[in-house]
Amino acid sequence: MSMDDENFLLKASQSMQHALQRAAFGLDEGEHHGPIESAPKAQRAAVLQAPPVIAVQDLDKSFWIPRRAARSIGFQLRHPSRAARYRELRSLRGISFEVHQGEFFGIVGRNGSGKSTLLKILASIYRADAGRVRVAGRLAPFIELGVGLNPELTARENVVLGGVMMGLTRREAARRLDAVLEFAELRDFVDLKLKNYSSGMMVRLAFALMVQMDADTMLIDEVLAVGDASFAEKCLEVFRQRRRAGKTVVLVTHDMMTVQSFCHRAMLLHDGEQRFLGEPEEAVLRYYRLNFGAETAVGGDERPAIKLLDTWLETLDGERIENPPHGRPFRFHLGAQARELLPEPIFSFQLVNVDEVAVCGFSAALHDDDGEPRSLRAGETARLAIEIPVALVPGRYSVLCTIAGRPGGGDTVLHDVRVAEFLVMGSEPRPGMVSVHSEVHAEVLA
DSSP, X not given: OOHHHHHHHHHHHHHHHHHHHHHHTTTTTTOOOXXXXXXXXXXXXXXXXXXXXXXXXXXXXXXXXXXXXXXXXXXXXXXXXXXXXXXXXXXXXXXXXXXXXXXXXXXXXXXXXXXXXXXXXXXXXXXXXXXXXXXXXXXXXXXXXXXXXXXXXXXXXXXXXXXXXXXXOHHHHHHTHHHHHHHXXXXXXXXXXXXXXXXXXXXXXXXXXXXXXXXXXXXXXXXGGSSOHHHHXXXXXXXXXXXXXXXXXXXXXXXXXXXXXXXXXXXXXXXTEEEEEEOHHHHHHHHHHHHHBXXXXXXXEEEESEEEEEEEEEOTTSOEESSOOTTOOEEEEEEEEESSOBSSOEEEEEEEETTOOEEEEEEEEOBOTTSOBOOBOTTOEEEEEEEEOSOBOSEEEEEEEEEESSTTTOOEEEEEEEEEEEEEOOSSOXXXXXXXXXXXXXXXXX
16 A cells, blocks of 8 residues: 555545544534445344344443552561552443344443453453353454563464464464464564564564454454554455454444444443443444533433534635635634533634644633623524634644633533634645735845
8 A cells, every 4th residue: 555545545534533523513414424334224133133142241340459559568567557558440330232143343432431341351351340241152352462472482383372272273273374474464574582573563463363263253452553554454354354254343442433334333331331332323423422522411312512503614705615715814603502501601713734733723702791701501502703814825724623611610511623624725835834925125235
């Protein structure tokens, strides 16, 4: 894959993720967000009729975290009253779900929500404190970088050892060595100890080993977060093959495009609790709401505390435009409706270029007729019009929006959501980020 192809795929993925962020807060609802291969509902229904291969019921898992640094054994014996004290971290609480044969099942959530802990319990690395876990068939886990691999052994020895640990005979595992090395592109390093491998080489070997074991169920944790674009595309091709072949995959990821493209169902975890289980599109939207805003319970359903109604650009003459003209100021408009009381909200915006470098920022508050700050009550709509006086140089730009309550006391209900993207066209490249019109006088002195 060439560098141009990698850049194109990266920009396309970013654009679709930005569109999903906007949809999570009300913008672009119902629109098709790029070349997504999401499973049809009929296919999902058929998969759910298959027998379950993973069944989890009322699962609990806690860890005990020391409140102070551990002391020596001698110190603890001499001072038993000053022994280390611990606090309980409840990583998983009451988790219940089933994964059916042939299902591509996604698990999403913020960092620390319990996703990796759950996968390790399914892989029998951790033992649950309470609840029941039943797994049918042979599992192939890809949990963390280096887990299951011995750094003191060579790639050849690790492939055989890993295959035996996944249920193959020693002879069967040895026969698959060539396929593993070809997939991982590590044939020249087969007799090198893994402690001398780079992190990218370790990832390729571990993923290739999991793929070539041809297990009944694959458990995958954040494989797309490591490696280069070429390796990520190879992983996606494996996902496509597994889904077409009707294989079972459980995937933990922060890549929402992968969830929407491949998963039949998805589960959202937050602070160790199961917040949602169902269609991947809804799981993706709820994930973005957790990451970029606050939620409010309305009619028993969790929705963002504020809904973005519309955004648009216009010239100073009031004409709506898709992209502002080069060298001229323009206006940005936003409409937002509150779903609950927002005390004296502050609307902050940041204009960034394609490299995520801030060009300028601006903010606005709501005021009553007497000029005093006012709140936005549930059901009320606020419309903002901001004139951007700077003349931007040609390039691609975005507007990030943050909405918070009164200064020093209000909650943030929206954080850095990309509410608009536009392109400034121009025939001549310019240095910097804004065009400054100035007169330059030059003279030659004798």
